[in-house]
Amino acid sequence: MATPFIFFILLEIVSLSIGVFSYEPAPMQDFCVADPTNLAAVRVNGMACKNPTFVQADDFFYSGLHISGDTRNNYGYRVTPVTVYQIPGLNTLGLSMMRIDYALWGANPPHTHPRATEILTVLEGTLQVGFITSDPQNRLITKVLQRGDVFVFPVGLVHFQRNMGHSNASAIAALSSQNPGVISITNSIFGSNPPLSTELLVHTFHVDNQTVNLLKRKSSSIQE
Structure with missing residues (x-):
């Protein structure tokens, strides 16, 4: 297992790196904490804003990425998302994160994120990762990653990860959207x-x- 120090250093590196790939519109205020209860408000590329007077520290906080996800499913992987639905303060800020756990030989099958580039850092294990370029080339760009390695999946392209090691694996990913979406x-x-x-x-x-x-x-x- 990675030490807590290494784990949170990796989190910081990934969070800072995502700024390079951010393409969502820049906010025009300090923050716009999501208010999902305000169903009547007009929404423009995000959720309605909570009254800033009522904003608290917990609106910008999430705890749980140190916990391994349950990989007992057909694919042998589990995603723990940290999007605007987990941290309301991400609203309009153009980024999110997730933890991905892989059972032995588990795989995150081919999918796309229609609104985000993804940058992935391996915490433990050995992963084969890759993406496929668009028509007409349809080239497979793939590499085997070890602990501490980083790989980027460009926005909208089909990509995957597969556990190639002899034990469970895990990774942290950051994405250039508060709500990147996923298409399996x-x-x-x-x-x-x-x-x-x-x-x-x-x-x-x-x-x-x-x-x-x-x-x-x-x-x-x-x-x-």
């Missing part, structure tokens, strides 16, 4: 609601109906 490639294609037609997927992937229906069932069971 498998779930979005085979688990959409309502579902994409089997005929379309057969034509797209050049497989038979049976294969498509199997993938739909598997995607549905994973989401449940």
Whole structure:
């Protein structure tokens, strides 16, 4: 396990580095602490602001990234997010964080963050990471990372991480959006609601109906 000192040093490095990749509009006030109860307010690229008179230190605070996530699922990984939903004070500031835990041979499968570049630091273990460039090249850019290594996933590109070591692994990631979003490639294609037609997927992937229906069932069971 990483010592608390190393852990929080890594947190600081990742948090400072994210400024390079921030592209959300700059705030025009000191802060705009999110007020999710104010449903009537007009929202512009963020949540409604709490009255600054009522803002407290806890609006800028979260505790829990030192706790390992439960990786007992089909993919063998768990994300612990720290977005505007966990820290209301992140509203309009254009950044967020997350901890990712990986079981032995666990993987964070191909996905994208439509609103954020991601910079990832390995805390423990060995991870294969990579992303795929856009059409027409579709190049796979991949590398095996060890403890302390850092890797960047450009905004919007499909990327993944996979535990390649002989023990559990963990990483901290920072993202250049208060609410980066996530699109799982498998779930979005085979688990959409309502579902994409089997005929379309057969034509797209050049497989038979049976294969498509199997993938739909598997995607549905994973989401449940």
